[in-house]
Amino acid sequence: MRVIRDVDDLKDAYSYICESVFLDRKLPEKVFSKELIEFLFIAFDDVMMPFFFKKITEYLRKNEGDRFWMMSLDPDPYLYFGANYNYLGAVEFFSSDTEEDYISALNDYPENSFADALAHNANLLVFFSPEKDFVIYCDRDADIGICAFKDAIRMQNFMNIYGEELLGGKEAAAYYAYGEFQESEKFEKFIDSYA
Template identity: 45%
Template structure:
């Protein structure tokens, strides 16, 4: 585990995020770049649980990857976290990290301001690996996270590993995020943005 504290370490991560997300958009709009075409859904809060980390570690091992980044999108890593807390709101994790280290990184930084920890003060964030074949965008306001993949086989592997802990498709995610009554326009937008054939 490595907490990102320097501009030199942050800059390639910032460039990576630009390859993944269109930060001009927000949910329920399509926020990913066009390479991502296959989607699965979990709850936002799940991103901060041991269950999620253990599933993700198994996925990394199955794909031969050994690290990933978790980065704040909102608040801004540079203008909020770095400016006030001397870290960029980004943590690099390795497949050898434990769930205790994962939870500590999300709850204990910045050390002197636990209320600003990533688990408590991120409205949106993204997780991704160096290969950019997958990314997970989490949005606190809608309380969902969208797992995106460039390849259907990668999505199916993630789905197999994650099992029944996933939300049951885009319709269930839209209803979970925006309620099954009211907000029909938001539900319809999420559904149309993340449905695939």
């Protein structure tokens, strides 16, 4: 696991996210660029659990990947984390890392302010591979994560690994995020965005 502290270490990863995710948009709008066309949905809380790390690493092995990134978008990695800590709200994980490393990354950084750890403070988190075949966009306010893929094969591989923990289709995800509170406008916008 590599905790990102240097701006130069974050530059390429941040650049990729800027190409893949519209940073000026929020759910229920479509937040992904046109290259990411297949979607699955998970609960936000999943990403706080060791099983999420296990599922991601299993997916990477199946797709010949050996690492992935976790990065905060809100708070901003530069303007918040970089300005206040020796930490940029991002971690790169490798195939040799463990579930314990993952939980540590969520809870133990920045070292001098555990209240600002990603597990407690991140409103928007993204997970992605350097191979640029998937992005998982997680929104704490909507309480969901959207797993976006470049093609149906990669999406199916992820679906086979993640299994019953998935929320189901876009309607189920929209209901999970907005239905309970009867936010019909957001519910419909979400379904239109991820059709």
